[in-house]
Amino acid sequence: MNHFEYLPAKSVNDACDMLSNYGEEAKVLAGGQSLVPLMKQGLVRPSHIIDIRGLSDLDYIRYDKKDGLRIGALTTHRAVETSKAIKENCAMLAEMERTLASVAVRNWGTVGGSLTHADPASDLATTLMALGAEVTLTGSRGERVVNLNDFFVDYFETALHSDELLTAIHIPNSGRGNGFYYKFAHRATDLAVVSVAVYLVPAPDDQNRCQDIRIVMGSVGPTSLRSRRGEELLKGQEITDTLIEEAARVSAEDAQPTTDINGSEEYKRELVQVLVTRSIKKAATRASTR
Amino acid sequence: MRFEEKVIIGCPVQRVWDFVMDPEAVGPCIPGFEKVEVISDREFTNLIKAKVGFISVRFKIKTIFEEIVPYKSIRTVGEGSEIHNLGHFKQNSYVIFGELSENETEVSGWSEVSLVGRIATFGERIIRAKAKETVKEFVETLRKRLE
Numbered sequence: 001m002n003h004f005e006y007l008p009a010k011s012v013n014d015a016c017d018m019l020s021n022y023g024e025e026a027k028v029l030a031g032g033q034s035l036v037p038l039m040k041q042g043l044v045r046p047s048h049i050i051d052i053r054g055l056s057d058l059d060y061i062r063y064d065k066k067d068g069l070r071i072g073a074l075t076t077h078r079a080v081e082t083s084k085a086i087k088e089n090c091a092m093l094a095e096m097e098r099t100l101a102s103v104a105v106r107n108w109g110t111v112g113g114s115l116t117h118a119d120p121a122s123d124l125a126t127t128l129m130a131l132g133a134e135v136t137l138t139g140s141r142g143e144r145v146v147n148l149n150d151f152f153v154d155y156f157e158t159a160l161h162s163d164e165l166l167t168a169i170h171i172p173n174s175g176r177g178n179g180f181y182y183k184f185a186h187r188a189t190d191l192a193v194v195s196v197a198v199y200l201v202p203a204p205d206d207q208n209r210c211q212d213i214r215i216v217m218g219s220v221g222p223t224s225l226r227s228r229r230g231e232e233l234l235k236g237q238e239i240t241d242t243l244i245e246e247a248a249r250v251s252a253e254d255a256q257p258t259t260d261i262n263g264s265e266e267y268k269r270e271l272v273q274v275l276v277t278r279s280i281k282k283a284a285t286r287a288s289t290r
Numbered sequence: 291m292r293f294e295e296k297v298i299i300g301c302p303v304q305r306v307w308d309f310v311m312d313p314e315a316v317g318p319c320i321p322g323f324e325k326v327e328v329i330s331d332r333e334f335t336n337l338i339k340a341k342v343g344f345i346s347v348r349f350k351i352k353t354i355f356e357e358i359v360p361y362k363s364i365r366t367v368g369e370g371s372e373i374h375n376l377g378h379f380k381q382n383s384y385v386i387f388g389e390l391s392e393n394e395t396e397v398s399g400w401s402e403v404s405l406v407g408r409i410a411t412f413g414e415r416i417i418r419a420k421a422k423e424t425v426k427e428f429v430e431t432l433r434k435r436l437e
Contacts, residue, residue, distance in 0.1 A: 027344075038412070041376075258422070
């Protein structure tokens with residue numbers, strides 16, 4: 001590990017000032033589950049480490065019927081997994097957390113750290129995109145809110161400016177909808193080979209008709225990807241097996257997988273098709289019985 | 291990792307050949323190119339920077355023209371290391387030049403690339419995708435500079 005200057009932040013503003021001073025040479029330490037292993041391997045060599053772990057005002061989970069869920073950036077994965085408010089109002093998120101790495105990692109890793117790391121295989125990013133989440137980015141020039149669709153830019157790249165900190169996640173009230181996250185990995189603690197998150201809102205007058213849907217695929221592109229064509233096929237339509245299969249087929253076309261040690265491009269497209277089919281069916285069943 | 295590319299360049303084969311055989315001309319077409327040092331008629335080294343998100347690496351790569359058939363084909367081998375010793379790189383490439391007309395040349399070829407070390411362990415999945423993009427970008431820059 002290289003030598004660096006350790007800078008504990010006293011407040012969000014203090015952290016933003018330090019980020020503003022040191023720019024891209026500085027890295028923010030939250031849970032340390034991504035940054036520390038990379039530093040140990042010498043892949044990341046920051047000159048300054050800004051430790052925000054002491055900012056307890058960024059560690060919270062709040063639920064409001066109208067507003068939805070608000071989660072502070074320093075909330076751990078384990079806190080999300082075990083939160084009563086999340087289990088009752090956004091079960092898909094708590095279920096996803098159980099598939100994310102190991103309990104030890106979930107005890108340390110934070111939701112803000114995970115999102116800013118921007119790994120295209122991120123379980124959290126894929127699920128939150130399906131849930132229509134947005135993030136608050138705080139910098140020395142103020143705050144801005146960005147939808148997750150626009151937050152992820154490329155492999156490990158986000159829309160965060162070098163002087164900004166991700167401070168909160170907002171999941172709008174899910175209303176009548178429900179969702180499902182499906183992860184395919186070789187071992188339980190591995191990154192996803194392919195993952196799919198689907199969130200479906202049935203029509204108010206007909207549980208079998210899809211009013212709105214978000215289909216998100218993980219680990220098959222530079223960021224988690226929406227299948228807009230798959231979504232458009234289902235919106236406003238009666239949910240039938242034929243239509244689900246067609247949406248899954250176009251989703252597999254929309255995916256951008258690459259051949260690697262986990263499987264060929266063709267194999268991953270096939271997986272996308274299977275997982276999208278299963279996830280839509282599961283989300284539709286859940287939404288209709290809500 | 292194997293990459294294959296084919297491009298049609300709108301200029302005579304001789305001009306394409308002269309350009310590709312000049313490391314100082316072709317070097318800047320490589321995304322992330324920083325420096326070239328010509329060692330001899332058949333050997334040169336390039337310093338290339340690659341960046342994926344927060345990870346930034348620099349490779350010093352020595353390339354040798356192993357086989358030259360003027361205006362027809364070249365075979366190169368290359369080897370190099372990341373300057374902080376994060377990985378070791380090897381490549382073996384074959385490029386064919388085909389004269390389609392007086393003002394049109396087809397350049398096709400393949401490259402076998404292997405990367406080992408910490409950088410490869412970290413992100414084989416990402417390196418593959420990025421390398422594919424890099425090869426495409428290189429070919430496109432080459433075409434633009436020649437036309």
